Amino acid sequence: MTPEQITSRFAIKGTVEDIKPFGTGLINTTYKVKTEEEDAPNYLLQIINHHIFQNVPELTRNIKRVTDHIRGKLKAQKTTDIDRRVLTPIETLDGEGFFKDDEGRYWRMFLFIEGARSYDQLTNAKQAEAGGRAFGQFQKMVSDLPGEPLYPIIPGFHNTEMRINNFKKRVEKDPVGRLKEVKEEVDFLMERSEEYKKIVQMGKEGKIPERIVHQDTKFNNVLLDENDEVLCVIDLDTVMPGYVCYDIGDAIRNGANTGKEDDPNLDNVNINMELYEGFIKGFLQETKEILTPEEKETLAFGAKLLTYEQAVRFLDDYIDGDNYYKTESPEHNLIRTRAQIKLLKSMEENWEAMQKIVNEQ
Ligand code: GN1
Ligand code: MG
Numbered sequence: 001m002t003p004e005q006i007t008s009r010f011a012i013k014g015t016v017e018d019i020k021p022f023g024t025g026l027i028n029t030t031y032k033v034k035t036e037e038e039d040a041p042n043y044l045l046q047i048i049n050h051h052i053f054q055n056v057p058e059l060t061r062n063i064k065r066v067t068d069h070i071r072g073k074l075k076a077q078k079t080t081d082i083d084r085r086v087l088t089p090i091e092t093l094d095g096e097g098f099f100k101d102d103e104g105r106y107w108r109m110f111l112f113i114e115g116a117r118s119y120d121q122l123t124n125a126k127q128a129e130a131g132g133r134a135f136g137q138f139q140k141m142v143s144d145l146p147g148e149p150l151y152p153i154i155p156g157f158h159n160t161e162m163r164i165n166n167f168k169k170r171v172e173k174d175p176v177g178r179l180k181e182v183k184e185e186v187d188f189l190m191e192r193s194e195e196y197k198k199i200v201q202m203g204k205e206g207k208i209p210e211r212i213v214h215q216d217t218k219f220n221n222v223l224l225d226e227n228d229e230v231l232c233v234i235d236l237d238t239v240m241p242g243y244v245c246y247d248i249g250d251a252i253r254n255g256a257n258t259g260k261e262d263d264p265n266l267d268n269v270n271i272n273m274e275l276y277e278g279f280i281k282g283f284l285q286e287t288k289e290i291l292t293p294e295e296k297e298t299l300a301f302g303a304k305l306l307t308y309e310q311a312v313r314f315l316d317d318y319i320d321g322d323n324y325y326k327t328e329s330p331e332h333n334l335i336r337t338r339a340q341i342k343l344l345k346s347m348e349e350n351w352e353a354m355q356k357i358v359n360e361q
Helices: 003-007 056-076 123-141 160-173 185-189 194-204 244-255 273-287 293-320 332-349 351-359
Strands: 015-021 030-036 045-049 104-110 211-213 222-224 231-235 241-242
Touching: 003 030, 003 045, 003 241, 003 293, 015 123, 030 244, 123 231, 123 244, 123 273, 123 332, 160 185, 160 194, 160 293, 185 194, 185 293, 194 241, 194 244, 194 293, 222 293, 244 273, 273 293, 293 332, 332 351
Parallel strands: none
Antiparallel strands: 015 030, 030 045, 045 104, 211 241, 222 231
């Protein structure tokens, strides 16, 4: 089926004028749908990667619960422009909220948020603070979501202990014979495996609470307005129970890197401490009152944790023959792994300063 035929299954307003690829996600495939009429909104159309998000009805329900809850809060606060301050899922004509086509692909739509900016890379600390505030606000708004816990769409998504165990098995199996090229990287990661089981263990011991967290806090998942003020956060697929340090940790991993996530030149890759400070400041401005002292203590560690974990995940996928992430070359996952390892080394070198910044807030 063509994207045009797909959109006719959704309760959209106006006539579809064109549909173009949109965004840079590594998992789902996204299009922008432009409508002809001045007064009809534009939309986002997505193919959900259902190999990764296997329970699409529960995924749809999670996102609806979270966005309805946030919308309710915004209404209570008499916020104007609510449609720019939270994602709006578009209903299907049959009320399912998603459409499965004859090729087995799952589609969904959202209202397109107009006049929003998002950046793959940050240029200043003001943006970092906005990023920290965006995920902090999100955290605060969903902290009192009523009802049963959200459905764990990808069980153990940031369970580093589980990721390490799976990684060990992959290394033993070496399914496509790539292990011999990556011995050094495997050793680097395995040497640190005990240290990075800490958060899951603290959770099990009841030292930190489980909360609803976003879990995919790339800076390009923050929408900003023309003055770089926060509109909302997007990409709610992985919103699930987890620990608070996952969100700030992944935001820093992604956003406070002087290089790119897949930078082939490792000299470019370092932690930018100014941006780091911006993220921590912004995040704590919003969450100070809801975090326990133990949780606050995990924030700096979260940055190292998520960087470590991402290196494990990229290398795991490389050893597996690139089945998970979209890649642009056979070495792409290895390049990504090396960049994450370099970033982690840089964080290790700045570890004291990173902790100090949290303590000063
Ligand atoms: C994936 O698709 P995207 O870019 O939102 C991944 C994240 C990784 C990220 C690395 C569901 O996110 O966990 O941090 O790539 N999402 C999933 O770039 O695995
Ligand atoms: Mg994502």
